Amino acid sequence: MSRRLSPVIPGFGLTLGYTLLYLSLVVLIPLATMFVFAARLTWHDFWAIITDARVLAALRLSFSTALFAAVINGVIGTLLAWVLVRYSFPGRKIIEAMIDLPFALPTAVAGIALTALYAPTGWVGQFATSLGFKIAYTPLGITLALTFVTLPFVVRTVQPVLADFPREVEEAAACLGAKPWQVFRHVLAPALLPAWLTGFALAFARGVGEYGSVIFIAGNMPMKTEILPLLIMVKLEQFNYPGATSIGVLMLVVSFILLLLINLLQRRIQTP
Numbered sequence: 539m540s541r542r543l544s545p546v547i548p549g550f551g552l553t554l555g556y557t558l559l560y561l562s563l564v565v566l567i568p569l570a571t572m573f574v575f576a577a578r579l580t581w582h583d584f585w586a587i588i589t590d591a592r593v594l595a596a597l598r599l600s601f602s603t604a605l606f607a608a609v610i611n612g613v614i615g616t617l618l619a620w621v622l623v624r625y626s627f628p629g630r631k632i633i634e635a636m637i638d639l640p641f642a643l644p645t646a647v648a649g650i651a652l653t654a655l656y657a658p659t660g661w662v663g664q665f666a667t668s669l670g671f672k673i674a675y676t677p678l679g680i681t682l683a684l685t686f687v688t689l690p691f692v693v694r695t696v697q698p699v700l701a702d703f704p705r706e707v708e709e710a711a712a713c714l715g716a717k718p719w720q721v722f723r724h725v726l727a728p729a730l731l732p733a734w735l736t737g738f739a740l741a742f743a744r745g746v747g748e749y750g751s752v753i754f755i756a757g758n759m760p761m762k763t764e765i766l767p768l769l770i771m772v773k774l775e776q777f778n779y780p781g782a783t784s785i786g787v788l789m790l791v792v793s794f795i796l797l798l799l800i801n802l803l804q805r806r807i808q809t810p
Contacts, residue, residue, distance in 0.1 A: 569790065576787045579780055587784040592760055593769065600766040601792065603677055604745030607684035608692075612738050614685075615692030616730070622693075623700045637694075640687045645750030652683050653754040675757030680765065683751045688741035695737030696730060703729055728807075735804040739797055746793055 576584065587593065622634065640648065656663045656673040666673050673679045703726070711721045749767040756763040766789055773782035 572783055572786055572790070575779070576783045579784065583780070584784050587781050588788045592764070593766075593785060593788070595761045596764050596766040596769045597788070597792070599677060599680070599763070600746055600789075601796075603680045603684055603765075604742050604748075606681050607688055607745045608738050608742040610681070610685050611689050611692045611741050612734060615689055615737065615741075616696055616734065618689075619693050619697040619700055623697060637690050640690055645687060645748065646754070648686060649683060649751040649754035652679070652686065652751065656682065656755065674755050675759070675763060677763065679755040679757075680752055680763065683755050684745040684748055687748055687751050688744050691740040691744060692734070692737035695733050695740065699730055699733040731807055732804050735800060735807070739800045739804075742800075743793065743797060746789070 579587075618633075618637065622630065653674055654660050656666070656679055658664065658667045658672060658674065660674070663673050673682065707725055708721050711725050712718075716724070747767060749765075749771075752765055753768055756765060756768070758764055758768055766785065770782045770785050770789075773779075773785065
């Protein structure tokens with residue numbers, strides 16, 4: 539008779555209970571409280587708040603800049619992951635540390651540094667001004683700030699998958715006559731796509747809710763460079779708690795729908 543080994547951690551029932559309790563205290567209860575508070579408003583009042591022109595402008599700006607930043611990092615982050623995995627060169631460890639820097643650096647410090655660099659009088663901003671366009675205090679500046687803070691999500695998601703991918707599969711495809719682009723398209727891309735989508739979703743989610751690194755470089759002009767998290771802070775400073783809660787609910791619902799679609803796409807790709 540075989541001996542049954544005891545599990546390293548408690549059984550399914552206990553671990554699931556701890557998991558649900560933790561998620562409820564940290565995630566579900568705070569979010570549910572926000573919905574309960576917003577439910578005190580009538581539908582007419584709630585609709586009037588979330589369809590205000592200033593709110594819709596901030597919504598478009600927040601989600602569009604976060605989307606562009608996630609797409610940019612989807613390309614650049616994949617290239618960085620490729621270089622770090624496939625090549626050995628002097629200074630590789632330094633680049634590894636620099637990629638993780640946005641995780642450790644306070645977002646306010648990043649915002650101040652980027653503003654000083656891209657402002658009209660900054661090292662880079664003065665050249666842009668001489669060419670007739672601005673970087674700081676525009677949606678372009680917001681996108682650059684979000685690109686900075688969300689870069690590690692794509693790199694650290696794609697890098698381990700690329701490191702574990704067997705090189706023999708690529709070599710076999712090349713021996714069968716596949717060209718480099720065909721190897722990437724038919725061999726590497728299908729294996730990397732689920733991880734890439736995960737990194738893209740994480741970068742997008744972080745970009746939508748980013749506050750500290752954006753407020754300095756955005757200029758915070760209503761209807762132009764005012765992001766949705768800043769508008770929520772403005773409502774709170776005005777003691778307009780129903781307005782802040784309604785905007786928060788709108789932001790949560792839109793983010794959840796977009797992330798759900800990304801996850802469904804990822805699951806469909808992974809399903810054989």
